[in-house]
Amino acid sequence: MEKRDNVVYPYIPNSVSKIKEEMLKEIGVEKVEELYQSIPKHLRVKGKLNIPGPILSEIELKHHVEGIINQNKSCDEYVNFLGAGCYNHYVPAVCDEINGRSEFLTAYCGDTYSDHGKCQAIFEYTSLIGELLEMDVVGLATYDGGQAANTSIRMAHRINGRKEVLIPEIIDKDIVNQIKEYCDFMEIKKIKANKATGQLDLDDLKDKISEKTACVYIENPNFLGCIEEQGEKISEIAHSYGAEFVVSVDPISLGVLETPAVYGGDIICGELQALGIHMGYGSGLGGIIASKDEEKYIMNFPNHFYSLYENEKGEFGFSRSLNQRTSYHSREEAVEFLGTNVGLWAITAAVYLSLLGPQGMYEVGRNILYKSNYAKKVLGEIKGVEILYQESKSFKEFVVNFDRTGKTVEEINRQLLKEKIFGGYDLSKDFTDLGQSALYCVTETTRKEDIENLAKAVERILLSKDSKGGKNE
Structure with missing residues (x-):
């Protein structure tokens, strides 16, 4: 691509030199560089960036981008066994049809403002999520599940004023890093996992919890797919010290697993992506936050509530409620900075839940349970391969160990790509x-033959010659 000076970019507004000069004159600045004076000189790049020149032809630009x-x-081309936070669930066509409508579709957060139709759609989302979780209070979806988890922890801190959080040893490292940043004023303690089950070590929890503990946070299923069966005991321990019990849950599992509300969860959070939302290279995420119907929880939600109202004429409408909690209303005096909400994905999740209903959610969950357990059985029969945490029930994800094969996961995954298979994380x-x-990871989109083909591919890889020319025994 040819480099050009003084180019007018057709896809970048205000790149005409005359317009830029007028804009600078309007704000009393002679050169653009003056706008960057607050940035220390040692952080600025000297000279021009070594990047290609612009592609000015729209058709050439289209070909270039499509080539990348x-x-x-x-996952339409390759069979996928990769999860770890973002999942290849089936997206019913109606989800795309409705979230693509002009009254809902937006490049940003999809908020309501004065859009009463969207207010009703998000009210339906909060109602459906509330029914799924068996919780009374649900906020508008946050940016992602990580933000929901962190806000839930901060809510616990605001409720009891404590600055210690207990989290499991088995947890997504990205979530840990977010907690360290978002809750940097809090002390984080990790609770050990039972080596046989992957579930929380209750003795270690009892040793580390104290009157300083704001909340006990767990994931169920946990990051490694193990179902935490001790929820009621964890709740009792947390509450005996006056701590809140925060549970992050995979909503797609709730067709077959009990909601945390049943075993004592005070605040429930999670990631929406499984509910009718495509994987999108980091997009398509939304966070759930729900709680009991108590003032101490309600007034510590930073995100919007949507409620049904009746006027003096008996007419019904939908609107935001208790806005004084939010930074939209009270700015720096709010309980927490609101940040980006994702109304579009909230509406999509509502469509998915409406479409499936309780029976549909049960069938999807059962399908995943059967297929993931079949995959564990088939892979566990391969010589040298071991399925970890066999004493624990798992949902959707499970751990496969290759130590006795002489191969690394990286090597195996590289070879699986040649078979058009995305291997495990x-x-x-x-x-x-x-x-x-x-x-x-195995979801409802995974077929029986996909699992069997994976097992055959892994066997071939383990029997193949390694990089040194030897053979794995």
Whole structure:
């Protein structure tokens, strides 16, 4: 691509030199560089960036971008066994049809402002999520599940004024890093996991909890797919010290698993992506926050509530409520900065839940349970391969260990790509005590033959010659 000076970019507004000069004159600035005086000189790049010149032809630009995009391999082309936070669930066509409508579709957060139709749609979302979680109070979806988890922890701090949070040892490292940043004023303690089940070590929890503990936070299922069966006991321990019990849950699991509300969860959070939302290279995420119907919880939600109202004429409408909690209303005096909400994905999740209903959610959950357990059985029969946490029930994800094969997860995954298979998430860097282990994921989109083909491919890879020319025994 040819470099050009003084180019007028057709896809960048106000790039005409005359317009830029007028804009600078209007604000009393001679050169653009003056706008960056607050940035220290040692942080500024000297000279021009070494980047290609612009592609001015729309058709050439389209070909260029498509060439980059076509280097990606999607789950439509490859069989996927990768999860670890973003999942290849089936998206019913009606979800795309409704969230693509002009009254809902937006490039930003999809908020309501004075849009009463959207107010009603988000009210339906909060009602459906409330029914799914068996919770009375649900806020508008946050930016993602990570933000929802962190806001839930901060809510606990605001409720009891304590600055200690207990989190499980088995947890997504990205979530840990978010907690360290978002809750940097709090002390974080990790609770050990039972080596056989992957569930929380209750003795370690009892040793570490104290009168300083704001909340006990768990994930169920946890990051490695293990179902936490001790929820009621964890709740009792947390509440005996006056701590809140915060549970992050995979909503797609609630067709077959009890909601945390049943075993004592005070604040429930989670990630919406499984509910009718496509994987999107980091987009398509939304966070759930729900709680009991008590003032101490309600007034500590930073995100919007949507309620049904009746006027003196008996007419019904939908609107935001208790806005004084939010930074939209009270700015720096609010309980917490609101940040970006994701109304579009909230509406999409509402469509998905409306479409499936309780029976549909049960069938999806059962389908995932059967298929993931079948995958554990088939992979566990391969020589040298071990399924970890066998004493625990799992949902959707499970850990496969390759230590006895002489192969690394990285090597196996590289070879699986040649078979058009996305292998499991490599745990060897974040969970070093698990050795060469991978987190495999199975959803309702995974077919029986996909699982069997995966097992055959892994067997071939393990029997193949390694990079040194030897053979794995």
